[in-house]
Amino acid sequence: MDPVVFLQGAVALTGRFPALSGVDLSVGPGEVVSVAGANGAGKTTLLRVCAGLVPVASGEAVVLGYDLRLDPAAVRRRVGLLGHAPSLYDELTATENVRFALRAAGHDTERVGPALARVGITGRLTKTVVGGLSAGQRRRVALSVLVARAPELWLLDEPHAGLDAGARTLLSELVTEAVRDGASVVFSSHESDVAAAMSDRLVTMSGGRVADVTAGGRRAKLSSVGEGGSHVA
Amino acid sequence: MWRDALLVAGKDLRIELRSRVALWQVLPVAVLSLVLYAFALGPVRQTLASAAPGLFWLAVLFSTVLATQRSFAIEAGEGTRDGLRVSGIDPAGVFLGKAAAVAAELAVLQVVLWGAMTLLFGVHVRVVWLALVASFLATIGLATAGTLYGALSAGLRVRETLLPLLVLPVLAPVLLAASRAWSGALTGSVSSGLSWLRVLGPFAVVYLVIGIVLYGPLLETA
Numbered sequence: 001m002d003p004v005v006f007l008q009g010a011v012a013l014t015g016r017f018p019a020l021s022g023v024d025l026s027v028g029p030g031e032v033v034s035v036a037g038a039n040g041a042g043k044t045t046l047l048r049v050c051a052g053l054v055p056v057a058s059g060e061a062v063v064l065g066y067d068l069r070l071d072p073a074a075v076r077r078r079v080g081l082l083g084h085a086p087s088l089y090d091e092l093t094a095t096e097n098v099r100f101a102l103r104a105a106g107h108d109t110e111r112v113g114p115a116l117a118r119v120g121i122t123g124r125l126t127k128t129v130v131g132g133l134s135a136g137q138r139r140r141v142a143l144s145v146l147v148a149r150a151p152e153l154w155l156l157d158e159p160h161a162g163l164d165a166g167a168r169t170l171l172s173e174l175v176t177e178a179v180r181d182g183a184s185v186v187f188s189s190h191e192s193d194v195a196a197a198m199s200d201r202l203v204t205m206s207g208g209r210v211a212d213v214t215a216g217g218r219r220a221k222l223s224s225v226g227e228g229g230s231h232v233a
Numbered sequence: 234m235w236r237d238a239l240l241v242a243g244k245d246l247r248i249e250l251r252s253r254v255a256l257w258q259v260l261p262v263a264v265l266s267l268v269l270y271a272f273a274l275g276p277v278r279q280t281l282a283s284a285a286p287g288l289f290w291l292a293v294l295f296s297t298v299l300a301t302q303r304s305f306a307i308e309a310g311e312g313t314r315d316g317l318r319v320s321g322i323d324p325a326g327v328f329l330g331k332a333a334a335v336a337a338e339l340a341v342l343q344v345v346l347w348g349a350m351t352l353l354f355g356v357h358v359r360v361v362w363l364a365l366v367a368s369f370l371a372t373i374g375l376a377t378a379g380t381l382y383g384a385l386s387a388g389l390r391v392r393e394t395l396l397p398l399l400v401l402p403v404l405a406p407v408l409l410a411a412s413r414a415w416s417g418a419l420t421g422s423v424s425s426g427l428s429w430l431r432v433l434g435p436f437a438v439v440y441l442v443i444g445i446v447l448y449g450p451l452l453e454t455a
Contacts (some may be wrong), residue, residue, distance in 0.1 A: 013397065051319055052319075053318060074396075076318060076319045077319075077321035079319060081315060081319050082417045083315055084312070085312030085313050086312050087313055087315055087317075088313070088316075088318075089244070089248060089313060091252050092247065092248065092251075096247070100244055101320060104237070104320035104321060104322045105238060105318075105320055106321060137383050150427070178317075191311040
C-alpha cells in the first residue's frame with residue numbers, strides 16, 4: 001500500500017531560514033504517528049507542510065497520492081487540520097461554524113448535529129456563539145469539524161493542550177474511531193509519554209530534522225485489550 | 234465558485250450583523266465626516282450643494298477602507314485563515330464572497346449617506362437612475378479593489394496603516410468618476426454623468442477579473 005505521507009529530504013523555509021531541513025517521514029494507511037520535540041524543533045511546520053499550507057522548497061513530498069509541490073490544493077481538500085488556534089469564527093455559533101466548514105468542503109450538513117453531540121456539545125451550547133464558549137469547549141467544536149468532515153488524514157497540532165481529562169479521553173476515542181474508519185493520524189505533542197501511548201510510532205524532531213523514531217504503545221495497548229477488542233488494522 | 238462566493242458572503246454578513254461593527258463604527262464615522270465637511274464649508278447652501286457629490290464619495294471611500302479592514306480582521310487569526318485555506322473553498326469564490334459582503338455594506342451606507350446629504354446639504358437627485366447606476370458600478374469597483382488590496386496587506390504586521398496607503402491612490406479614479414457622475418445626477422446633466430460611467434464600468438470589470446485571477450496566489454503569499 002502506498003504511504004499516506006511520504007517525505008524524503010523535505011526542506012521548508014520560514015522566511016530565508018529552513019524550518020525543516022531534510023525531513024524523511026513515511027506514514028502508512030491507518031497509522032497513528034506522534035511528533036515530539038522541543039519548541040522550534042519543526043513539529044508545527046511539519047504538520048503544516050503535510051496540510052499543504054507551507055510550501056516544500058526541495059525534496060520529495062507526497063501526501064494522499066498528491067505531490068505537494070505540484071498540487072497542494074488537492075491535499076488541503078482531503079486533510080483535516082486542528083491547529084494551535086481553532087479555525088472558528090467567534091461571532092458564529094458552534095452549529096454555524098461546523099455547518100460552514102462542511103459546506104465549504106462540499107459535504108452535506110446532516111452530520112453537524114451528530115458531530116457536535118459526539119464531542120459533547122449539545123443543547124444550548126450548539127446555539128452559543130463560539131466566542132462565548134470556554135477554551136476547552138472551543139477545542140471540542142474544532143474537533144467536531146474533523147469528525148463531521150471525516151478527512152483521510154488527521155493533522156493535530158498539540159491537540160492535548162488545554163484539554164481536561166475527559167476531553168483527553170474523548171480525543172483518544174476520536175483518533176481510534178478515525179483510524180477504524182480508514183484515516184491516518186499525525187499529531188504533535190510536548191508530552192512524550194502521552195504521545196507515545198497514543199501512537200504507533202513516536203517521531204522525535206530536533207533542529208528541523210527527524211532525530212529519532214521509536215515504537216509507540218498504541219498497538220501494544222490495543223492488543224492487550226484482547227484480540228476481539230481491537231478495531232485497528 | 235458562485236456557491237463558495239454565496240457561502241463566504243453569507244458568513245461575513247452574518248458576522249457583521251452579529252458584531253455590529255459596521256453599524257456602530259463604520260456608519261457613524263461616515264455620517265460624522267459628512268457633518269464635519271458641512272461645518273468646514275460653512276452654511277452657504279450653494280457651496281454645500283456643489284461640493285456634495287465629492288464629499289459623499291469621499292465619505293464612501295474612507296468607509297471602504299474601514300469595511301475592508303474589518304472584512305480581513307474576521308480572518309486575521311492564524312486558525313481561521315488556515316481553516317479557510319484547508320476548507321477546499323475556491324479562492325476566487327472567497328474573493329467574490331468577501332467583495333460582495335463589502336459591497337452590500339457600502340450599499341446600505343450609501344442609502345444612509347444619501348439621506349444625510351439631503352438633510353445637511355439640501356440637495357436632491359434629479360436623475361435617479363444615473364445616480365443608481367453610478368453607485369452600482371462604483372460600489373463594485375470599490376469593493377473589488379478594496380478586497381484585492383486587503384488580501385495583499387492581510388499577512389503584514391502593518392496592515393492597518395498600509396491598506397489606506399495602498400488602496401486610496403488606486404481608488405482615486407472611482408472617487409473622481411463617481412463624484413462627477415453624481416454631480417450630473419444632481420444637476421440633471423445626463424450626458425456629462427454618462428461619460429463618467431465609462432470610467433466606472435471598466436474599472437469595476439478590470440478589478441473583478443484581476444481579483445478572480447490573483448486572489449488565490451495572494452492568499453498563498455499573505
